[in-house]
Amino acid sequence: MRAAVVLLTRDLRVRDNPALAAACANAEQVVPLYVLDPKLGRLSPNRTRFLRQALADLRATLRDKGGDLVIRTGDPVAEAVEVARAAGAEGIGMAADVSRYARTREQRLREECERHRMSLKLFPGLTVVDPGALRPGGGGSAYKVFSPYHRTWRAATWRDEVATPDRITLPDGITAGHLPDPPPGESPDAAVGGETEARRKFATWMRHIGPYPELHNDMAADGTSRLSPYLRFGCLSPLELANAAIKQGAEEYARQLCWRDFYYQIALMMPDLSTQPIRPSGDTSWRSDTDALQHWRDGLTGVPVVDAGMRQMRAEGWMHNRARLITAAFLTKHLGVDWRPGVQWFFRWLLDGDVPNNSGNWQWVAGTGNDTRPYRKFNPIRQAQRFDPDGVYVRRYIPELKGIEGGAVHQPWRLPDTVRRGLDYPGPLESHRDEAVWLRP
Structure with missing residues (x-):
């Protein structure tokens, strides 16, 4: 094969990349292509920044190997076919994905490749x-x-891990294209993207x-x-x-x-994993409480371990796995608010937010998913006392409570009135006080 195009999507690496390795093994010239899709770029400032950093890093690596990362902007199907035709490529390779959008993109690309008498080959790797x-x-x-x-x-x-290509040769006449600088994102302490x-x-x-x-x-x-x-x-x-x-x-x-x-x-x-319950019988009559939902989003519920987790997510674009469970369970099982707004809020902030894991785990916690005990309820205070007994995690993300020593930080409403009045930290949500037995002395 003289030339091949590798349409990179969520496989932004040269190490153990089956689609890239196969193209380099079977074609004399290879076009590693990434298409900046406007439909995806506006979803999350944090992930957009991480993505641009990853693309810049990949471009530098490919240039070191004699090639380049070709960047285009627009519809990934139209752009991939246009680049393939310009390169005289016989086929396009890409990693298989599972989301509704990815599978629709794959089907459209397959139809266009057939129309232009090119092959489309899918590879593992995700x-x-x-x-x-x-x-x-x-x-x-x-x-x-x-x-x-x-x-x-x-x-x-x-499968066996595949070898990293030693050398990549780009066809003549293929311009690399402009990669925009990473935007500022929303989380100041977010991790840097790239292989x-x-x-x-x-x-x-x-x-x-x-x-x-x-x-x-x-x-x-x-x-x-x-x-x-x-x-x-x-x-x-x-x-x-x-x-x-x-x-x-x-x-x-x-x-x-x-x-x-x-x-x-x-x-x-289940392509509708983000919106439709896995267990329809497990879906419940959710309580509508926009005020409670906003306090949860802002990390101002008055329950320190919950607020610490939500603030960590805003600051870092990431949240500790135990905190994810606690915060999601608090919204759904204690506040009784629908899990779907929680899914969307996590999608906005998390660098690792994707449909399978974000939505699947939210459904597990909400009792609509794959938990074999769908009615389990996590007590956030007991969780905090068990997994942050000295309050170190809470004080790390809630500076208002840094002056409280030890595990007392988990229940500030039980502090003496003279101490509590001096805290710039809210009490537990009014809508939640009566039903929250664990708040009582």
Whole structure:
């Protein structure tokens, strides 16, 4: 094959990138292409910044290998076909994805490739195991319970990691195109995007992965990898990460990567995962309370562990996994507010926000999803006392409470009146006081 185009989407890396590796192995000239899609660029300032940083980093890496990252703006289908025709390419390769938008894009691209007598080939790479590869017995389309999926996932034969291309040659006459500078974003302490940073953090994490089972719920210790944004944009291969974790005996961490795969196979079968409950019988009569919802968004509910989590998300574009559970459960199970506004708020701020994991986990917490105990209710104070016993995490993100020592920070309404009156921090929401037994002395 003389020339091929690789339409990059959420696989912004050169290491273990099956679509890029296949193109480089089978074509003399390769066009790594990314299309800035206006329909996606306006969704989240944080993710737009991270994406632009990742693209700039990838462009630098490809240039070091003799190639370039070709940038276009517009409809990804039209732009990909136009670039392929200009390059004299016989085909286009891309990573398979599961969202409704991605699958519609794939179908449109397939039709256009057929019309122009080009091939379209899809490759793995967004998950450890392909979302449609594992099916439950009895003819089911997807696993709906995690434990049997995990057993099958762990026993499956995974694909081999592919080699990193040594050299990439771009066809003559293909201009690289302009990559806009990263916008400011909304979270001042957000992580920097790109494969270079991903690999640095990956190497550091592998040296500290040992205590993960003991520390991953310790909110103050911050003992998680923080690699989820890099997985979301494909700056890091989930397969490489899973292989490295298992090699070091970190099965509990590999299990978390399995959860990620689990929700991808759910999303493949349920494209409306962000708006429609997985368990319709689990959906409830949600309470309409715009005031409570806004206080939750602003980190001003008066429940410190909840507010700390929401403020961390605004500051960093990321939230500790235990805090995600606590904040989501507080909105749905304690305030009784619909899970869908929570999904959208997380989408706005989280660098790792995607349909499968964000929406799937929200449904799990709300009782509409894949939790085998859908009516479970997490007490936020007990959660805080267990996973942030000394209040370190809370004081890190709520400066108004820095003067309160120890675990007393979790229940400021129980402090003496003279202390409480001096705090610039709200009491628990009025709408929540009567029903919140755990607020009482």
